[in-house]
Amino acid sequence: MLSHLVYVSVRKKECTDEEIDKILAACKRNNPKLDITGVLLYSNTHFLQYLEGDYKEISGLYEKIKSDERHKNVVLITTGQIKERSFPSWEMGAKKINEDKIEFQTDLSKEEAKTFQDIIAGKDQEGNRSIQLIKKFFK
Amino acid sequence: MDIAKEELERKIKDIEAIEFGNNVDDVSSSLLIVMTLFEVDDHPEVIKACKYKLFEGISLLKKLGDDAKAREIENKIK
Numbered sequence: 001m002l003s004h005l006v007y008v009s010v011r012k013k014e015c016t017d018e019e020i021d022k023i024l025a026a027c028k029r030n031n032p033k034l035d036i037t038g039v040l041l042y043s044n045t046h047f048l049q050y051l052e053g054d055y056k057e058i059s060g061l062y063e064k065i066k067s068d069e070r071h072k073n074v075v076l077i078t079t080g081q082i083k084e085r086s087f088p089s090w091e092m093g094a095k096k097i098n099e100d101k102i103e104f105q106t107d108l109s110k111e112e113a114k115t116f117q118d119i120i121a122g123k124d125q126e127g128n129r130s131i132q133l134i135k136k137f138f139k
Numbered sequence: 140m141d142i143a144k145e146e147l148e149r150k151i152k153d154i155e156a157i158e159f160g161n162n163v164d165d166v167s168s169s170l171l172i173v174m175t176l177f178e179v180d181d182h183p184e185v186i187k188a189c190k191y192k193l194f195e196g197i198s199l200l201k202k203l204g205d206d207a208k209a210r211e212i213e214n215k216i217k
Binding site: 003008009010045046055059066072073074075076077078079080081 | 142145146149150153154156157158164165168169171172173175176179180
């Protein structure tokens with residue numbers, strides 16, 4: 001069953017930007033095999049990750065993610081069935097969130113980039129609650 | 140497979156497992172996590188677990204001397 005899962009966590013001080021690059025590299029290596037897509041947002045102090053895929057796969061991945069030493073206090077925010085993926089081409093897109101703006105440095109179509117910008121700008125995405133969370137958490 | 144039940148159990152387990160640490164920055168960072176779930180979830184058991192954890196964090200902030208931040212969070216959950 002196609003599902004989504006969103007969690008938030010506290011980034012540990014030892015988790016450098018280089019470590020995040022390693023996380024993304026691992027995602028790009030492993031997620032296609034599991035048919036998981038999504039986006040990782042991070043600031044200096046927090047992570048928010050949105051995952052899409054088969055419920056069992058993303059559920060299993062979440063349990064592994066929880067045990068990663070680079071973050072702590074990992075909390076599930078929402079999970080549930082979805083009709084279609086919001087980020088189908090993102091094996092794991094990512095962006096560091098600053099206070100003021102978001103720039104994209106990941107491979108995605110112009111349409112998907114616009115979708116994400118709309119989300120962050122506060123435009124409703126067909127009532128998808130988990131998408132609303134992304135902008136809410138980082139505003 | 141009862142996904143809703145699994146989700147509920149996971150959320151409560153995750154919240155209860157939160158450890159705040161012993162300085163204002165760590166406590167504040169973790170409180171933001173709890174507050175995120177508190178603000179978006181409407182299940183009574185999740186709200187109850189979040190409130191319990193939030194009050195734990197608020198108490199810690201007061202002990203650490205950050206009364207202003209503690210009050211700010213208290214006002215959000217009243």
